[in-house]
Amino acid sequence: MEPRATHAVAITSNTKEVAVWNKLITQYSKSNLFSSYALQVFLRIPSPNVVSWTSLITAYSNNFLSLHHFLSMLRHPTLPNHRTLASLFTTCATLNAHSFALSLHSLSLKLALSHHPFPASSLLSFYSKLRLPLHARKVFDEIPHPDSVCFSALVVALAQNSLSVDALLVFNDMRHKGFMSTVHSLSAGLRAASQLAALEQCRIIHAHSLVSGFHSNVIVCSALVDGYGKAGVVNDARRVFEDNFCNMNAVGWNAMMAGYAQQGDFRSAFELFESMEGFGLVPDQYSFLAILSSLCNAGMFLQVERWLTRMRVAYGLEPSLEHYTCLVGAMARAGQLESAERVVLTMPFDPDAAIWRALLSACAYRGEADKAWSVARRVLELEPDDDSAYVIVANVFSGAGRWDDVAELRKMMRDRGVKKKGGRSWIEVQGKVHVFVAGDCKHDRSVEIYHKLAELMGDIEKLGYVPVWDEMLHNVGEEKRKEALWYHSEKLAVAFGVLCGAVPPGKPLRIVKNLRICKDCHEAFKYMSRVLDREIIVRDVNRYHRFVDGNCTCRDTW
Structure with missing residues (x-):
């Protein structure tokens, strides 16, 4: 029934039932044309209860009147329930009312309502928007019996804040515990998989979307296309695109x-x-x-x-x-x-810093040392703690043999407390993502990995590979420099992929790097693609590199 008709019946019958007025507030709140009537209805209730207040607060969820009505509720005094808090957390996320939400969280703890799945899922979403995924994780861990909505909210929070491996672990945990996927958990899981170029995870989530009946949902379809595209299999992306063409x-x-x-x-x-x-x-x-x-x-x-x-x-x-x-x-x-x-x-x-970085990378590639340093200063004016600007220029100076300038840059980093961001690479094997850092010895199969890598490096040296020293310090012995180059994270990932048969022989090895691939690894992978007789695909922070038969599709510009 249209809200005005319900309103007319309530007035003519002179009803005293609070539930009727509460329902009418909700009806008006859902009507774009008459939402302002919700307050008029509320004021007719002699003794509004918590449901009345919650209905009013929800009716104004897109503006600060919602928070004003909540404060009036406390002065009434009426304490909120779990639905009140859920609505308020959503409002705070929409309005960027961060301080208010943190106070609400404290209140929910005092009222023992923060562990209820309904407000907890909204609180998870709030912390996600605040870019505090670890706070969201803590809230989730304190929920005694999380439901599918809570699981979905956590997957979204982790994926949106680039904690992709954690997001996939939570998504898989959700499945193993028997919870049905939601549109949000599927799209967030695919987002995490795409960030890692985790092809098997994309396929697993795709299969799960079929089982869940969401495979034709436009949000999930778009996420599948994006996931397969970023995993480097555009044919699979195109297949999903064409199969769901009418919904796209x-x-x-x-x-x-x-x-x-x-x-x-x-x-x-x-x-x-x-x-x-x-x-x-x-x-x-x-x-x-x-x-x-x-x-x-x-x-x-x-x-x-x-x-x-x-x-x-x-x-x-x-x-x-x-x-x-x-x-x-x-x-x-x-x-x-x-x-x-x-x-x-x-x-x-x-x-912004990103556009200056684009220019900086090109200056570095062309060996324009002075120009690179001039552009790097622009980056550092905007982001003083950006380690990449220092590192790129130091590498250019190193390649030009300007060792005093390299030393000065490194001293500048130390004086300003800027630390070099650690490079990480990952490879997916049988649906599990394995992460490596340079010189990594934490993996269970480290001894085998290093043995396989030494074997690969020996093989490519026989083909003519020569280490690219440009980005290494000159005052380090050759043997030490060689070891430092050999044990880069992307080389370890390739060695592991070959060692454990990440994919059938002849199929591509897929590696993701969180930074720009270095010149030496780029050169080494050209030779490795010949030795292994297989394609090596590396997605770094700038672009895709496909190494086939000794060549890269980037044509050595990245």
Whole structure:
């Protein structure tokens, strides 16, 4: 029944039933046209109970009146129940009312309500938005009997905050305990798998979506396309895309285009873009970003400029900072360093650290030491604790034999308390993600891994591999330098993959690196692809590298 009709009946019958008025408040709160009537109804209740107050608070959940009504509730005095708190935590997350939410959490602890699944799941989501995933984990661990909503909220919290391995562990724990997946847990699990390029996990979650009946859900479908694309299997992504073609919205189309872009297949990305409007969808800023990213990786800056013009003129879309970053990256890769810097300084945005880093990487690749240091200073003005700027410039100075400058940079890092971020690489074996750091000895099979790596390095040296010393200190002995290069995290991951038969012989080895792959590992993997007679795929922080028969698809620009 329409809320005004219910309201009329309640008035004419002169009902004193609080439950009737509570229900009417809820009805009005769900009506976009008459939500303001909720307060008028509430004021007719002689003695509002906790349900009345909760209904009113929920009716105003998208603005600060919700918090005002809660304070009035406490002064009444009426104590909140678990539904009141759940609504308030959601409101605080929406309004960024962080201090208020923390006070609510304290109150929920005093009232012994924080462990109830209903408010706890909202509290998990709040801490996720606050980028405090470990707080979310602590809340979850204190819930005696978490339900599927709580599990889903934790998977989302961990995945959104880049704790991908933990997110997958929780997702799998959820399945093993017999909880049904939700749209949110499936999409978050796929997000975590895509961050790790964990192909087997993508396939496991895909199968689980079929069992759960969510395989046709547009959110899950888009996440599957994104997951397979980032795992480097665009054919699987395309299959999901075509199987659910009728359900796909712009998000799914953009994910498919981004998958092609990440693999450097800009022609397929173009074709998809051109056919988008024919199916009733208008390309948005993310559609253009996928196209520009593919052109950026190829250094096709003239094409990037044409697409930016098309974006403005034909579609009325103003390029964002991310679009300009693609232009700068493309120019820099093509060697147009001065032009790239001019774009950064004249674009209609204040440059962020990311756009300066794009220029810095290109300066480093071309050995422009002084230019690199000039650009690095720009990065450090915005992010003083960014270790990567120091490390990149130190490597350029090292390659140029400017050891005094290297020493000065390292001293500067020490004086400012900046520590080098540890490189990590991971590989998925039988659905489990194995993480490695440089010189790692924590793995159960470390002895075998190092033996296999020594064997591989010996084999590639016979083929002509020569270590790339550019990024090593000059005052370290050759044997020590060789060991330091040999034991990089990505090499350990490859050795482990070969050792345990991560995939059948002849199939690609898939490695993910959290930083830029170094020159020596890049060179070594070219030779390893020949020795092993198999493709090695590395996804680093910048792009995909496919090593096949001694060559890399990046053409040595990254």
